[in-house]
Amino acid sequence: MKIKAQRLLAIKHLVSSRKVSSQEELVSLLEEEGFKLTQATLSRDLKYLKVAKVPDVETGYKYVIPDIGQKVEASLPSNEDFPVSGVESMEFSGQMAIIKTRPGFANGIASVIDSHGPYEILGTIAGDDTILLISREGVSKTDVINALSLFMPGLKEKTI
């Protein structure tokens, strides 16, 4: 049906161009554009479009269009276990860990860790061949290793 297709398009456009925080709000916006529908229908539309509801700092919640090709890490394509090959060792001290890398690799590896941004890791700082990693309070060494292992398989074997 013609109207529905246009409406879906309008929904996509609205959702991606501004922060919509509830379905009722979106119904109003659609009405301003000449679409007449109820929230129930919108719920079905959003499900059809796979629009997700995600927490947002500013507005509490917002709807987002699913990203299609997003699994890119620009600088390190198609080499998933590259990072770990640069790691020489990993050792803990309290809630800190020191990761020794091959010379010059520390920054690259740290940026990989940062880009994955695991909840467990508060932050990292890299020198030339050493990374200092600070883990969040209440997080165990095992937690850290597990979190990193998700994208750095084999890391466990490097820990002392």
Place this chain on the structure above:
Amino acid sequence: MKIKAQRLLAIKHLVSSRKVSSQEELVSLLEEEGFKLTQATLSRDLKYLKVAKVPDVETGYKYVIPDIGQKVEASLPSNEDFPVSGVESMEFSGQMAIIKTRPGFANGIASVIDSHGPYEILGTIAGDDTILLISREGVSKTDVINALSLFMPGLKEKTI
């Protein structure tokens, strides 16, 4: 009762390892792992972790951990309250603090901190976008924030 951080980790793990389709379901799963909490708390946890609810063909809906690339906030603010404008966030862990900055800003901001040399701050180390700040023993988190706020107004709002 276990610690909140552990619960957040458990939530993260559960959500990423299976398709959870409602908060009540997740409350049950958490209970099986020994966490006792209500749906209200879980709602807050999910908001904190920015876990999104997304339509799923199999289960209707599911929760997903936020993906890496979604920070498309490419706004370049004015230098009015430099250097705090370069600060993304500040978070404490024990007597350390991790300050996240915009890429490349860490050294500049750290040197500003060093040049003011507040008594409360033992020292800083800067990477590219992260500063590790070590505070003196006996100094509270608030002390640190207050000291820094003297020349970095608005920093308090950046702390997590």
Place this chain on the structure above:
DNA sequence: GGTGTCGATGCAAATTTATTCATTAATTAT
């Protein structure tokens, strides 16, 4: 022309999720 099927939709109920309020526990300041 009837009649059946199907997709779209509204209404209202059911379900799910978010928030308010009050209380308690932690942390920090005096």
Place this chain on the structure above:
DNA sequence: ATAATTAATGAATAAATTTGCATCGACACC
């Protein structure tokens, strides 16, 4: 230590979302 703040949480409630059911209109077929 004691007071003052701040953070965490549950119970209850409000708000938001999903869904069952009935209807309507378009189309196909007899």
